[in-house]
Amino acid sequence: MTNAAAPVWNHAASTPDRIALRGEEGEEWTYGRLRERAAAVAGRLGEQGVGPGDRVLLVAPSVPEFAFAYYGILAAGAIAVTANTMAPHRELAYIAGDAEVSLVLGWHAITPAPKQAADELSLPYWELRPGLAETGPAEACAILDAHPREDDDTAALLYTSGTTGRPKGSQLTHGNLNACAAVFCDVHAITGDDCAVTGLPLFHVFGQACVMATTMRAGGSLTLLERFHPSTMLAMIRRDHPTFIAGVPTMWNALLRTADDTGADFTGLRLASSGGASLPVEVMRAFEERFGCTIVEGYGLTETTGAATCHLAGRPAKPGHVGRALPGCAVSVRDDDGHELPPGQVGEVHIKGPIVMKGYWNRPDATAEALRDGWLRTGDLGATDDDGDLRIVDRKKDLVIRGGYNVYPREVEEVLYEHPDIVEAAVIGVPDEFYGEEVAAVIAVRPGARLDVSELRAWAKERLSAYKVPHLVAVVDELPKGATGKILKRAIDPALLKADAGTAEAAEPARRDRAAAPPGTPRTSDGTHA
Structure with missing residues (x-):
């Protein structure tokens, strides 16, 4: 007591x-x-x-x-x-x-x-x-x-x-x-x-x-x-x-x-x-x-x-x-x-x-x-192992750990979907030398919309803690989906998100049809734990 x-x-x-x-x-x-x-x-x-x-x-x-x-x-x-x-x-x-x-x-x-x-x-x-x-x-x-x-x-x-x-x-x-x-x-x-x-x-x-x-x-x-x-x-x-x-x-x-x-x-x-x-x-x-x-x-x-x-x-x-x-x-x-x-x-x-x-x-x-x-x-x-030491291999869920902070993609995605110009969104973690993982978003916007990435980050920061705001953003025509219509994060081409976090821009039109990687391409992950 x-x-x-x-x-x-x-x-x-x-x-x-x-x-x-x-x-x-x-x-x-x-x-x-x-x-x-x-x-x-x-x-x-x-x-x-x-x-x-x-x-x-x-x-x-x-x-x-x-x-x-x-x-x-x-x-x-x-x-x-x-x-x-x-x-x-x-x-x-x-x-x-x-x-x-x-x-x-x-x-x-x-x-x-x-x-x-x-x-x-x-x-x-x-x-x-x-x-x-x-x-x-x-x-x-x-x-x-x-x-x-x-x-x-x-x-x-x-x-x-x-x-x-x-x-x-x-x-x-x-x-x-x-x-x-x-x-x-x-x-x-x-x-x-x-x-x-x-x-x-x-x-x-x-x-x-x-x-x-x-x-x-x-x-x-x-x-x-x-x-x-x-x-x-x-x-x-x-x-x-x-x-x-x-x-x-x-x-x-x-x-x-x-x-x-x-x-x-x-x-x-x-x-x-x-x-x-x-x-x-x-x-x-x-x-x-x-x-x-x-x-x-x-x-x-x-x-x-x-x-x-x-x-x-x-x-x-x-x-x-x-x-x-x-x-x-x-x-x-x-x-x-x-x-x-x-x-x-x-x-x-x-x-x-x-x-x-x-x-x-x-x-x-x-x-x-x-x-x-x-x-x-x-x-x-x-x-x-045989000594009882534990090795963390991966996560069952898509948790992103940025600098020791847990970022759950679903929470960020729900906020992104509140933006009037965003019609599809997928948030993933990509390897980062300093933070371990960086928060990245691949989005599709409504026809005719032009989305400034800096303005999007500022908008998201009003609704999310700063560490949850996507620092890497790619804009595509459509996100890859499975037979049931579910977005397939594992099929997103990681090359879309290799831009520096401080200078990331929306994907260029010529690259917007490259969101889907060839079948079997894995999503990059460093496998860090919560």
């Missing part, structure tokens, strides 16, 4: 002067101050009538104040619904409406989208400012202790898009968050003496559960970058001398391109945790050589609290693999009939353990489809 905010309260009681959080500008927040601000948030939520089980939408970047608000929500017994800071107001309004939130919290420096979403739904809105002084002095309304919660009580709702239907809220429980933090403290030997630096978004499961919750459980310190930039992250590494850092492959690639040869600045760095997408072997090797630390790759989903497998200490990492099941977890590769397959055979990856979500919010059918006898069906195809 432990609230996931309890570690903050415990460390504030035992070591109140230990540094918990650092910001880019050098501001430091002790565990004592973190608890004070979180307690004030929890108290004010109570004054507003927000109680155990109520949902609160939190839209904020990776700043210390995110942690103040997040742990305040959890301490009040409420449920934190965290959303992307790049989401336009209609995405936020959908999430807020679906989760039936009681209140919206939005960081002052981001777009007006959170306020617009709150206004649309007639919900109260708090603008969060540095230090969260607007929550009032701690002694005025603060709670004394985090509200007791059961392991199976929902702590956070993180929305994931689907290839069909609208985004679904993954219910992560207090037990899930505590289990995730405990297992990573164990396998990575994280203690109160460790310092972490990350540019990951805290609204995402990787930053929120695998990094922040783990560091807070250990009693370590966490330096947050509001927005990742390689030069800024390198400066934070030099300033704060972290023992471990966390990010996605595009971040490691960017650091390699930016860093000089002053390796002495990174002598205390022992571990880099990588997830969100498949890590190229050459990037791993170059990073370890340059920075002198080990990159530990893992695999997980929002539905598994970001955790499932990991390369374990003392065992050499196998290129192309994502490690074996974390302690207390199990991985099973199964065929379409649910039978477990032997090592080497490819099937759907299933995961079981204390990190598996409670279910999808108000989606009993989707929950029943995803969770069977305690096992989560991931939708990813993989294979284990």
